[in-house]
Amino acid sequence: MDRIVIGKPVIAGSAEGVALVSKQALSLWGGLNAQTGEIIDRRHDRSGAIVTGKVFVFPQGKGSSTASAILLESIKAGKAPAAIINCKLDPILALGSIIADELYHRTVPIIVVSQQDFDLINEGDHVVIEPHGTISIKAHM
Amino acid sequence: MSVVLSEKDRRMLNGEHGQAAKLAMSILVRMAEVYGATEMMDVTQAHIDGCGLLSDAGLEFAETLAALGGKVSIPTTLNMVPLDVQHWREQGVPEDYAAKALRQIKAYADMGCVPTCTCAPYQGYLTPRFGQQIAWAESNAIVYANSVLGARTNRYGDYIDICAAITGRVPKYGLHVKPNRKGQLLLRLVDIDPAIWRDDAFYPVLGHFLGRVAEDKISVIEGLPAEASSDQLKALGAAAASSGAVALFHAVGVTPEANTLEEAFQGDMPEQVMEVHFSDLLTARAELSTVETGAPLGAVVLGCPHFSFAEFQQLAQIIQDEQGQSVHPGVQFIVLTSQQAFSLLQRSDLQDLLTAFGVQIIMDTCVFHSPVVHADVKVTMTNSGKHAYYAPGELGVEVAFGSMADCVRSAIKGCVCRGEASWIES
Numbered sequence: 001m002d003r004i005v006i007g008k009p010v011i012a013g014s015a016e017g018v019a020l021v022s023k024q025a026l027s028l029w030g031g032l033n034a035q036t037g038e039i040i041d042r043r044h045d046r047s048g049a050i051v052t053g054k055v056f057v058f059p060q061g062k063g064s065s066t067a068s069a070i071l072l073e074s075i076k077a078g079k080a081p082a083a084i085i086n087c088k089l090d091p092i093l094a095l096g097s098i099i100a101d102e103l104y105h106r107t108v109p110i111i112v113v114s115q116q117d118f119d120l121i122n123e124g125d126h127v128v129i130e131p132h133g134t135i136s137i138k139a140h141m
Numbered sequence: 142m143s144v145v146l147s148e149k150d151r152r153m154l155n156g157e158h159g160q161a162a163k164l165a166m167s168i169l170v171r172m173a174e175v176y177g178a179t180e181m182m183d184v185t186q187a188h189i190d191g192c193g194l195l196s197d198a199g200l201e202f203a204e205t206l207a208a209l210g211g212k213v214s215i216p217t218t219l220n221m222v223p224l225d226v227q228h229w230r231e232q233g234v235p236e237d238y239a240a241k242a243l244r245q246i247k248a249y250a251d252m253g254c255v256p257t258c259t260c261a262p263y264q265g266y267l268t269p270r271f272g273q274q275i276a277w278a279e280s281n282a283i284v285y286a287n288s289v290l291g292a293r294t295n296r297y298g299d300y301i302d303i304c305a306a307i308t309g310r311v312p313k314y315g316l317h318v319k320p321n322r323k324g325q326l327l328l329r330l331v332d333i334d335p336a337i338w339r340d341d342a343f344y345p346v347l348g349h350f351l352g353r354v355a356e357d358k359i360s361v362i363e364g365l366p367a368e369a370s371s372d373q374l375k376a377l378g379a380a381a382a383s384s385g386a387v388a389l390f391h392a393v394g395v396t397p398e399a400n401t402l403e404e405a406f407q408g409d410m411p412e413q414v415m416e417v418h419f420s421d422l423l424t425a426r427a428e429l430s431t432v433e434t435g436a437p438l439g440a441v442v443l444g445c446p447h448f449s450f451a452e453f454q455q456l457a458q459i460i461q462d463e464q465g466q467s468v469h470p471g472v473q474f475i476v477l478t479s480q481q482a483f484s485l486l487q488r489s490d491l492q493d494l495l496t497a498f499g500v501q502i503i504m505d506t507c508v509f510h511s512p513v514v515h516a517d518v519k520v521t522m523t524n525s526g527k528h529a530y531y532a533p534g535e536l537g538v539e540v541a542f543g544s545m546a547d548c549v550r551s552a553i554k555g556c557v558c559r560g561e562a563s564w565i566e567s
Contacts, residue, residue, distance in 0.1 A: 010175055025356060025386065030509070030531035034196065042431070042533035060357065062386035064531075065190040065278040068298035073196040088357065090386065092298035094175040098168060099300050103202060 002138050005117040007085065009133040011097040013109030015083035016128040019121050019137075020054040022046045027063025028070040028093070037079035055127040056081035057118070061090030071096025075106055083109040083129050087118045111135065144173040144312065145180050153308055161211030161252075165304035169312065172301060178312035184294075186269055187217040187306035188262050190278030191299035192249045193510055195223040195242050202300055203248035206307070213253040213306040216267055220279045221260045221447070221477075222246050224511045225504050232503065232513050242511075252303070258505035259479035261375060261447040263290060266481065271397055274317055276305035280388075281379035281446045281527060287389040289374050291397035293317050296388040316389055322398060323407035324391050326355055327414045330364030334419070338366050340563045341373065341455075342426065342544040345526030347417075348377035350425035352385025354415060361405040365392040372452055379446050380526025426564065429529040429542035432520055436541065436557045438469075439518030441548045442508055442532075444477030445525035450485040452545075453478075457491040459549045460498045468499030469555035473515055476502050499552070509535040522548050522557055 024045050026032070031041035037052035046058075051074075061067055071093060074080040084093060089112050097107045109129055117135075121127065124140030152158060153166040173181065191199060223242035224234050250256055257266050262277075263285045269275050269292035277283050278297040286292045295315045297305070305311050315321055328351065337343045351360055369377075369392070381387040391399035399405035443456070456476070468474045476495075478486075483504055486492050495502070508514050508528075514521065514536060521532050522541040529542040541557040551558050 027383070027531075029194070030383075030534050040534035043428075043530075060386065062352075062356065063280060063383050065280050065283070065296070065298045065302075066194050068300060069191065069194045069196055069199050072198045072202075072300070073194075076196075076198040089175070091172065091175055092296065095168075095172060095298045095301050098171045098175075099202060100198075102164065102168060103198065103205070 002136055003120055005113055005120060005135050005137070007111035007113040007117065007133045007135055009131065010089055010094050010110040010112055011107050012131045013107055014129060014131055015055065015109045017053055017055045017082035019123060019125040019127050020046065020049055020051060020056050021121060021123045022058040024058065025060045025062040026058050027067055028061065029064035029066035032070050032074065034070045034073035034079060035077055037074065051081040052079045054081050055083045055085060055129070057085045057121050060086050060088035061093045065092065067092045068096035068099065071108065072100050075100040075108060076104060080108050083111065085111050085113060085121065085135070087113065087115050144170060144178055147181065150181055150310060159210050161206045161209035162307055164206065164209065165211070165307040168301060168304045169308060169310060173312035176312050176314040178314040180313045181310045182274065182313040182317060183309055184274045184276045184305055184311050185215055186267065186273065186275040187213065187215055187302055188220060188277040188279060188282055189217060189249060189254055189302045189306065190220045191302055192222050192245060193220050193507070194299065195238065195245060195510065199299065200241055200245050203245055206303060207248040207251045211252045211307050214309040215306060217254045217306040218257040218262045218267055219249055219254050221507045221510065222258045222505050225506050226258065234512055238512070257479065259447045259481070260507065261449065261479065264371060264449050265479060276302060276311050278302035280382035281375070283388050284378035284382045284390065285375055287316060288378060288391065288396050296386065320407065322359065322389060323409060324361035324405045325358040325412045326360045327411035328360050328362050329414065329416050330362065331416050332419050333364065337563050340544055341524060344373040344377040345380040345524065346422050346426045346429070348380030349384045349429055349526045350417065350421055351390060352381035352383060352387050355385050355387055357386035360390045361399060361402070361411070362390060362392040363402065365395050367394050369395050372449055375446055376526065380530070383527045383530040423564065426542065429526060430540060431533055432539040432541050432557060434557050434559055436520050436539070438472055438520050438522055438551050438556050440473040440475060440514050440521045441552045442475050442521050442523045442528050443545065443548060445507070445523065445528040448476050448478040448482055450482050453482065453486050453491060456545060457494050459546050460494060463549060463553060466553045467497065468552045471555055472552050473518065474500050474552050475508060475513065476500055477507060478502060478504055480504050520557070522551050524548055
């Protein structure tokens, strides 16, 4: 059955894709290879996964100031996730998406949801995000 | 809710102060909306992290602002840059990489930034003062400026740093505002043997633990020794800002906004209280290594964040105690530092000793950005929680964590060895 949750759009936009779900915070610098889209933090629960084109669902950003640069570069390289869903706002991630908009008129939508709604999204679910923050979740069969 | 702009902000946004200020203000206003800030405020100093990573988009952004005539309006320092500006050729850095890196540095220099090229700006030129409103990027510098100096900055990311430097403005939000600086999580150090305070590994281990449990909350540490040095607090903060989203911690009796527990919590109760036991530190210490004692060693990396002169003195003493031994032929022994700390080293009589031991000093940069670690290195060892955290992902290596003395001994032996004396649970 489809579920609908309403999140707060940090960077508004439309996106859809398959959910890649992590339960751990991630620093994109030191955590994501912008040229391949691979999660390279070897201590992270999704180490080795590819974020490209996925709706990347993880609790929050952390760590390096260079996370914004990695998100920007991944957008330029065409390796970015389709969208990001977090529980807690990380302004450094939002910044990467805003700079990409200024330079290339391309963004990665970023939505913040409650912990409860966060827990409703499972690995492999098909997720559709609308600009005002509605998230439709179709369970993976 | 949208942000209220001053007359000057509006003129910048309209392009009356040039196209670079227009782009910078436009980014700041969009970030104000992200933060939910209702007004803008002045900052009087900036530190740029966007100069460190060499990426096509980052270079394009810097050169775009410079070409639009961007100039910083407040004193602005540069973080480490993608190469050792003077010695990259002899370090084997490829020409095409160097050419782009030098363009990136030039773009920031053309905009009026001071080329300090260090990730430890708080130990050098233009140290901010208590209460000063600043816009700093570089996670370890942010936590040090907030926590140890009592200056006020948010966790700024790459590229908003130069926007703040050009305009002298940031959204009024977060840690710029005193009530938001109060402690949330109390970490009480219990059953920690004071003997461990003398082990320089204690501070990054505590920092790694703190970042993991605090996430983005402001912790207050009770029980940290009052004599904790600048270098020890630097190591603590750098580790905490790697394992967590930490921008500020207080330590009662140590850091300036925490003379007392009450002051650290601004008179309120902690949201959460946690006891930190020796066993927690043992676990945190183990998490920092991905290889066992005895593993063959490829490189030692010290100076993450950049080595101070005091750390060079400490290293020289340890090397002297090893009585004429030197680095094993298969091991690279790298120390990362700033031009400023290096110039102090040159004035001392320590440099010959370090060189004879086999220390390779690299300035201005970082092993994660400049390709200076030999390609065949499979294991690095460090006394830095930050290097230990990021090396497996960024360098594709295994990592061993130990004290500075452990690193020296391991480099001599060619394999990971650790003095466990102070880390054996009593």
